Amino acid sequence: MKKIAILGSTGSIGTQTLEIVRNYSQELEVLALAAGSSTAKMEEQIREFHPKLAVMWSEDAAKELKERTADLSVEIAYGMEGLLQIAVMEEMDILVTAIVGMIGIRPTIAAIEQGKTIALANKETLVTAGHIIMPLAKKKGVSILPVDSEHSAIFQSLQGAKRKELSKILLTASGGPFRGKKREELADMTVEDALKHPNWSMGRKITIDSATLVNKGLEVMEAKWLFDTDLDQIQVIVHPQSIIHSAVEYVDGGIIAQLGMPDMKLPIQYALFYPDRKPMDTKRVDFYELSQMTFERPDMETFTGLKLAFEAARMGGSMPTVFNAANEMAVSLFLNKKIKFLQIAELIQASMEHHKKVEAPGVEEILAAEAETYEYIRQVVKQA
Numbered sequence: 001m002k003k004i005a006i007l008g009s010t011g012s013i014g015t016q017t018l019e020i021v022r023n024y025s026q027e028l029e030v031l032a033l034a035a036g037s038s039t040a041k042m043e044e045q046i047r048e049f050h051p052k053l054a055v056m057w058s059e060d061a062a063k064e065l066k067e068r069t070a071d072l073s074v075e076i077a078y079g080m081e082g083l084l085q086i087a088v089m090e091e092m093d094i095l096v097t098a099i100v101g102m103i104g105i106r107p108t109i110a111a112i113e114q115g116k117t118i119a120l121a122n123k124e125t126l127v128t129a130g131h132i133i134m135p136l137a138k139k140k141g142v143s144i145l146p147v148d149s150e151h152s153a154i155f156q157s158l159q160g161a162k163r164k165e166l167s168k169i170l171l172t173a174s175g176g177p178f179r180g181k182k183r184e185e186l187a188d189m190t191v192e193d194a195l196k197h198p199n200w201s202m203g204r205k206i207t208i209d210s211a212t213l214v215n216k217g218l219e220v221m222e223a224k225w226l227f228d229t230d231l232d233q234i235q236v237i238v239h240p241q242s243i244i245h246s247a248v249e250y251v252d253g254g255i256i257a258q259l260g261m262p263d264m265k266l267p268i269q270y271a272l273f274y275p276d277r278k279p280m281d282t283k284r285v286d287f288y289e290l291s292q293m294t295f296e297r298p299d300m301e302t303f304t305g306l307k308l309a310f311e312a313a314r315m316g317g318s319m320p321t322v323f324n325a326a327n328e329m330a331v332s333l334f335l336n337k338k339i340k341f342l343q344i345a346e347l348i349q350a351s352m353e354h355h356k357k358v359e360a361p362g363v364e365e366i367l368a369a370e371a372e373t374y375e376y377i378r379q380v381v382k383q384a
């Protein structure tokens with residue numbers, strides 16, 4: 001039995017992880033679950049999967065959950081302390097980080113310190129603290145198994161290869177719902193328009209990130225850390241059908257890619273059972289039906305979020321944190337209809353210009369850069 005814990009169990013990745021546990025209940029066991037505020041969903045998950053520990057973000061939500069589960073023996077905790085309690089559980093084999101945003105940094109680091117394998121979906125953590133997490137994982141001999149579909153594809157394509165044979169990472173992107181549009185058209189795009197992703201059904205934040213191409217920018221940084229490459233070795237390729245989930249090019253020009261239908265359950269399951277593959281009941285690629293796959297260059301002049309991500313990554317230090325924090329806040333403002341679509345990238349740019357970069361920031365400095373960015377945006381948006 002592999003014992004797993006899931007941070008963000010009620011979300012898109014979290015619930016799909018639990019579907020896999022349901023299919024493989026003889027091999028996977030849920031030890032702990034954490035979620036933000038959805039107590040009803042958490043109660044359902046506790047009744048089905050019997051974790052020892054369940055964590056809600058707020059104390060009130062935890063209280064409510066306690067009442068809902070008064071007849072059960074599950075322990076209930078809350079807040080960052082609760083997340084950290086999960087991260088260091090002795091019996092845990094794998095921690096699935098399926099939480100959104102930088103809140104994942106501290107629990108991820110705590111779990112690595114304890115030598116726990118990480119199945120990482122929470123890309124914001126690597127983007128902002130990759131320089132801390134990757135060396136620590138190496139030191140502790142911990143595997144960081146990617147759950148993000150592109151990174152899983154790269155990881156799968158690298159199996160059996162020697163590191164020095166890798167020449168390039170080919171990171172594919174669907175292009176999102178606004179592919180082919182120009183800036184004038186983007187100006188009036190609504191939350192509802194931006195939430196209509198053509199190929200993937202995901203949480204709201206990452207779906208907006210896909211519309212701005214900020215998601216691809218975060219993934220470039222995520223790939224740089226996971227696979228220890230230079231930025232110049234990562235090429236973003238728009239591939240609207242999302243069949244090739246990403247690829248690697250080797251020194252002899254040979255390319256190995258991973259293909260499949262767009263379904264996150266495959267990368268999640270691959271991470272949970274790595275290095276094994278297990279049967280999965282999912283739609284298969286039918287090349288007769290598909291008939292063609294197409295490719296384009298990303299339009300970074302229109303989707304400046306991607307260009308800014310490359311800039312932030314090149315600058316390094318605390319700049320990726322500012323890029324990420326500005327995006328997290330701007331997306332939340334956009335989802336609450338306080339700003340317009342194009343303002344997301346504008347706020348990221350303004351925040352980066354305003355910030356004085358700190359080299360090799362520690363966790364406290366990362367969190368300080370996050371707070372500073374939030375405060376800056378609060379002022380800018382109030383004045384607007």
Ligand code: NAD
Nearest residue numbers: 008009010011012013035036057098099121122123202203
């Ligand atoms: P989501 O919004 O659907 O779910 C987020 C989960 O985190 C929920 O369970 C929520 O309750 C929980 N959560 C939020 N704030 C919390 C807090 N403060 N404390 C505890 N729990 C909290 O998000 P998602 O789409 O599942 O994405 C999760 C992560 O995975 C993100 O980093 C995203 O970029 C990444 N990712 C998602 C997909 C996808 O298909 N959804 C694909 C690749 C990568």
Ligand code: MG
Nearest residue numbers: 148149150219
């Ligand atoms: Mg992805």
